[in-house]
Amino acid sequence: MFGLLKSHYCGELRAEHVGQRVAMAGWVHRRRDHGGLIFIDLRDREGMVQVAFDPKASPQGHAVAEEMRSEYVVRVEGQVRRRPPGTENPKLATGDVEVVAEAAEILNPSQPPPFYIYEDGEVEESLRFKYRYLDLRRARMRDNILLRHRVVKFIRDFLDARGFVEIETPVLIKSTPEGARDYLVPSRVYPGKFYALPQSPQQLKQLLMVAGFERYFQIARCFRDEDLRADRQPEHTQLDLEMSFVEEKDILDLMEELITALMAEVKPSSRMLKPFPRLPYKEAMACYGSDKPDLRFGMEINDLSDLVADSEFTVFRAALGEGGRVKGFCAPGCAGYSRHQLEELTGLARSAGASGLVTMALVGEGSSPWSTVRSAAAKFLTQDQMAGITQRLEAGTGDLILLVAGQSPTVEKVLGHLRLEMGHRLGLADPDLFAFAFITEFPLLEWNSDGERWEPSHHPFTAPYEKDLALLDTDPGRVRAKCYDLVCNGLELASGSIRIHKRPLQERIFRLLGYREEDIQERFGHLLEAFEYGAPPHGGIAPGIDRLVMLLAGEDTIREVMAFPKTQSAQDLLMGAPSSVTEEQLRELHLAIRPERRQR
């Protein structure tokens, strides 16, 4: 399995190898020099094994070991033996054995690394970026990258077994101005013209359905020139997937099967909600204040408007009078929150867009949970109203009720924020639970108040529900789409939809979006024409590989699961990209750099 330099991985040696002559090669992880005897922990990507250099067994090997330092690349020949009784190391997978060196050579020395390879302690991220090749040697990154490989490999095998065909689509394609900002590539051959890097292979995979491949997938790189976040990089990887002759349920079932099998393979100790909950968008917003709810804990939001409609409390009256709602949820065991803690929560509610927060601490010792309530609103509410609120929120003595009054969807959004905060503070999320769920029935369109026009909430190729088609002309905002997200633990992992596959409906949607006829022809003419040559009904979904692996690795940013990520300012600190190019390169591309007007 190896070449001439190496017979085994370091991490692979076990008691069964005792007695074998082996050739080992790797990096010096640690060196322990006892003057006479020297121990080396020799590391490679599969793990570590101890090498013992005894001057009596090999004076040459021992002499070389004296020169060895951290991260030297070395090669050792010797015999595997069981460690002397009492010196086994149970912390090491290879801890029952060691290699007794009979010969050794230094293949390449190393400078002392700028940070520890053998510890997973925090190192400033800019330094990790600059020396990414060293960072990737550390156990945390190595494990993440190896996990990523296993995830992608599993997906490929899973889909192959189900008749999916992996097809590559071009990276140099045509710019589509709507959506995210494109990365552009200037054309040398056509002055003034540009290719764009794909934001996703959306149209191409639909054309593959028209071509009749029926089941396509690709591990596809996608590019977006937008500002970065912990879960957003200029380029990311999607499992792009499309199927013909399917309805929404087929795709969700396939995804559920894929994720379930994947979890069993790479996270066998984890638990899931089975079957995956399928929540309509409306319900997710109403109960969790989010279209990517964290279902690891409850604390659902409830509408209390009807219960407090007659109250004298001006905060509630004003909100309800303006067509708003009063909603809230119960934070168990938080009645003892201090004034300071409550003010923190109020600040959070304000920064999320609420005008305030009403808290009700059920501190009472009385006959019912609501008999002693600490709240600014208490004196305006009758015992009946308090009873109704506590019952609907399933609140009891010792609990804290959080209420927000105002307009939808701000009320829900604010409570959604607070719910996540309380879930975090109370440690309600089971660390072994991966609460996958599908969010369905997204609205087809969203009103853009800046541009005074309708925008697709997913993309313009998404099919509306047939039963909502009549609303397209009368009340477009209420049209639901055959569009779905896969979410997990508050993270959006995938988006997909059933696509439009007939020209008239696709044209109708484009017009509703306010595209001009000539733009439709210029940008989408090829797709519309394709729909006239026997386009099958089709749909798909595209999980983000980076986010999925991040979730499985327990990391907080996708940078930790990408080999060579960029900084938040979109730079590659290792290679130094982006960089200037020569005047000659610019001339070939017919480009001139426009001088930036400097501020001040």
Next chain:
RNA sequence: GGACCCGUGGUGUAGCGGCCUAACAUGCGGCCCUGUCAAGGCCGAGAUCGCCGGUUCGAAUCCGGUCGGGUCCGCCA
């Protein structure tokens, strides 16, 4: 475009107006040491506290700016 956090020997931290001639751990170099595995013991080198300017008798410490990294809002069909 905006808000906030961080920047002190190689690394990670402490110090937050004078006691700093900057502390601790680890790493690095030397010497000793034959069963360690975060090896141990002794000795040593290593920092003008990101950069520029200001306040002050005095600045790592306070203020302003700037650069770099990060988190979030906007943005991300």
